[in-house]
Amino acid sequence: MYVELKHLRTIRAIQQAGGLARAAEMLNMTQSALSHQVAGLEDQAGMELFVRRSKPMRLSAAGQRMLRAADRILPEIDAMEEEFRALRSGKTGRLHIAIECHACFDWLFPVLELFRHAWPEVDVDIRAGLAFEALPALNREEVDLVISSDRIPPPGIIFNPLFDYHPTFVASAQNPLAARPFITAEDFRDQVLITYPVSRDKLDVFTELLTAAKVEPRAQRTAELTAVILMLVGSNRGVAVLPDWVMREVKSSADYVTRPLGPQVVTKRMYAATREEDATRPFIAHFLRLARSEPVKLQRGA
Amino acid sequence: MYVELKHLRTIRAIQQAGGLARAAEMLNMTQSALSHQVAGLEDQAGMELFVRRSKPMRLSAAGQRMLRAADRILPEIDAMEEEFRALRSGKTGRLHIAIECHACFDWLFPVLELFRHAWPEVDVDIRAGLAFEALPALNREEVDLVISSDRIPPPGIIFNPLFDYHPTFVASAQNPLAARPFITAEDFRDQVLITYPVSRDKLDVFTELLTAAKVEPRAQRTAELTAVILMLVGSNRGVAVLPDWVMREVKSSADYVTRPLGPQVVTKRMYAATREEDATRPFIAHFLRLARSEPVKLQRGA
């Protein structure tokens, strides 16, 4: 038995039109074509789908069963086609974001909150892409946008610059390093360094400072959440290097000191990687605009 | 955009097979055919449904949306086809019953209880067909079986005999007619007659007795439920004529008397009307068997 949507549409049309001739008109075909089609379908089904005893042909019990399927399925198809139309016109789409940078949650949530209101039809999701390689996933269309620091863009991928930030040293006010105007690699030798639980090539403090200087901190411990890291730092259990925008709550507190990395200030750039063809889509462009303007407000507010 | 189930099957197959070539094999067609089809579908959709950057072709975001539709719709189609197979093999079907006879609930429920266990897959329903003409509904396949007393079968309809019964007079033991050995038409002149609220041509007491004798009872009042009629009779508010099988509870009570209609005993036959082609279907035949044997047990138990 090989059913097609065509058949379901036919069943529904005959039911609605209350007769084969009228239904044929609804479907823009001749009465003859419909008659042939119905005959074929009944052949497939192996039974009569219509009662012909009364003249305007009516659905039989089996036909009514098929109508039930039609009434459930065809609206789903219509809904899907509607979504595709919206997708084509650019009013909707999918924005699944992978972040390689733990601290980015801080500015990403406010940005997404704004985005969500502007593009309610877009399917938004975040995947804390720590477990997998985010950039290849972009190519496979498993995700649509990757938040990442500077890297070499693979072919087909564009790195859209968002904003610059300063990886900033933070310690307890009790820590001896609080006396320094800036912090150098050597200063970490005697410190417990608290970081996110990711590989060193994704941690600014290593890529920008320690790896090049071949300095190993006294110890390293990890915490998942920014708040936890700051708590540990506050109780002088260690020091950390975090992007400047997460410092806004801490700067006003007397318990903490924040210092630039030095001697020359380290500046990094945050990027949103997208597929080449997506970069100009209206809602992606809007997201990029938001992701450029909102985080700097946090940085200023710091 | 003209989607067909074929396309949904294709999407699903490519997803499951993880590639176009393997999917083509699954669907028993050449790789070329599938490639053409996918191209056509993407043309319809107006966008790429697959990512071709990585070699085994994968679903794009839009393709994943279509896969979701496929995963919802195709199982429904499979289920329907399964039902049709069962329908063809006679293991299942529909048994929507219309009853023209109020008192028939009494024996119909026990019969359906037995039937339900034997044919759990058959869709059973009762329509208290008092509001509409049941026999034409049979022809239109709105119902599949009509419980009815003797009539002239319309063409295409078979009246399957079930059992014989005696319309029986019932009155309070206080009623003067309790003294009579049998009840004649004339006896109703002074009585309040309690009946179901249906037209006289569906009431045995009229069709078999009063109409022919041109006798009008002193008054007629109606009640929907058999139990209510018996209650009214028990308190001597009137008399009634009911099928013998409903008398079983009443006969043992000293409050009631039951008497045959006379002088010669009136016998009627109950029928189950079905469409000609349905009469031999296994589950219909089984229902008929049950409807022949079970009610007589009630009659004997009376």
Next chain:
DNA sequence: CCACGTACATGAGCAGCTTTCATAATCATG
């Protein structure tokens, strides 16, 4: 780095399904 294998795309040709046209059969009604 080249040769080869794998995976998908493309074009031409053809078979078969679907539609149309013309007409017949059937049914309901006045």
Next chain:
DNA sequence: CATGATTATGAAAGCTGCTCATGTACGTGG
């Protein structure tokens, strides 16, 4: 019983969708 409405049927045209043959792109191992 004639008439109009509704569905069925058969033949022929047309088009869809398939296969075959071949091309292109990508990755891989010698």
